[in-house]
Amino acid sequence: MPDRKSARELIKEFAEGFTDLPLVDQAAAETDGPIGWAGYDDARDRAAERTGERESVVCGTGDVGGVAAVLVVFEFGFLGGSLGRRTGDRIEAAFDYAIHYRLPVVTAVATGGSRMQEGMAALSQLQRIAAAAARVRGAGLPHVAVLRDPTTGGGWATLGAGADVTLALPGAQVGFAGSRVRPAGDDSAAAAYTAESQFAGGHVDRLVSPEDLPGTLASWLRLLTAPRGGVPVPPRALGAGTEPMSGWAAVRAARTEQRPRAEAYLDDYFDHREGISGDRCGGGVDPGVACGFGRRAGQVIAYAAQCGTATTPAGFRTAARLIRLADRLGIPVLTLVDTPGAANDAAAERAGIGGAIAEVFAAVASARVPVSTLVIGEGGSGGALAFAAPGRTWMTPDSYFSVTSPEAAASILKRAPDEVPATADQLRLRPSDVVALGTAEGIVTPRTRS
Structure with a gap:
């Protein structure tokens, strides 16, 4: 009624x-x-x-x-x-x-x-x-x-x-x-x-x-209306304490089902949180992207987190909406990267996946509030990089960041499937490699929560 x-x-x-x-x-x-x-x-x-x-x-x-x-x-x-x-x-x-x-x-x-x-x-x-x-x-x-x-x-x-x-x-x-x-x-x-x-x-x-x-x-x-935080401290690592020895091992560690996902990181990081949902564009809801606002130590921080799946146009637009809203309200933002990449099927193209990714890149680039990023799993190509804050990105030991997946790289180079592991090593995608390349600031540890 x-x-x-x-x-x-x-x-x-x-x-x-x-x-x-x-x-x-x-x-x-x-x-x-x-x-x-x-x-x-x-x-x-x-x-x-x-x-x-x-x-x-x-x-x-x-x-x-x-x-x-x-x-x-x-x-x-x-x-x-x-x-x-x-x-x-x-x-x-x-x-x-x-x-x-x-x-x-x-x-x-x-x-x-x-x-x-x-x-x-x-x-x-x-x-x-x-x-x-x-x-x-x-x-x-x-x-x-x-x-x-x-x-x-x-x-x-x-x-x-x-x-x-x-x-x-x-x-x-x-x-x-x-x-x-x-x-x-x-x-x-x-x-x-x-x-x-x-x-x-x-x-x-x-x-x-x-x-x-x-x-x-x-x-x-x-x-x-809670007090605004400063630069968000990256969450502690919840999974492995040391990184794998090879690039292919890093990929496999990031892809394992046992690895902690975004929801576990958000629950550990925030004392309380509320989520927003949807892109406000008619594209629907991407369950693989979690966005909202949380309270940590009495201060409010916004979050946009990839949850381990290929991110759809709706997911990117929801994240862009969250970052723009947080920026307008003066609330700092934490992003979590975990995706094999952007959705690449025909439906995603029809829904404007390129424009949706561009919205997130623009929202991060133009934000006046500080944005911090933690890569907690897969960092697949531009679909992952769009969520990452330049100069304030960290890695967990069981994560990787790559220009493309090892499988896609091998295919592009016309290599045999059994050459995928070696290709992964060549891509220098381990956390320490990404830090050495200057794309990430460092590797977080399973330290006690600060």
């Missing part, structure tokens, strides 16, 4: 000490609104009487898990949470308040879209809201959106899809096209307009049950 809590009921569930912001009504008061829609004033009066609110959003400040935040919560009972001129007044004022007092923003969206009774005066509020959200981004403040049922139209296209982190309630209708304006004739397509579908498509970071929402929202705000 759809979640039909009122705005203030929802606020009480995840915030304490809520205080309304002063009402802002810049819009002129005309009979039946700016386009004279007959009966509009009566509809507004009935909505106000039914909900106790004067508009479709409730804006104020509250304490969410110990973090002061600006809250913009839609009241769906007021004309379907629709966006009108006075809605725009309130949202713009709330975002500007957040900038002035350096507070994060939480938007809990439940809207059917722009208000028809105000015509283009209502639709144009999306430009105001987008501009206000852009000012918040420019100020380096985080914006977390909660997608309720329904989140459609301009509310999705600005406050939902435009947020830094999107949390969606399971079963919520989420999509630009509302249920009454979609193409007719294909009832099966309705599944595309759900929170679950948007998550699978890479547009939503996490599906969160109503019971878990208060804790999840508090966790995110605590993370995104």
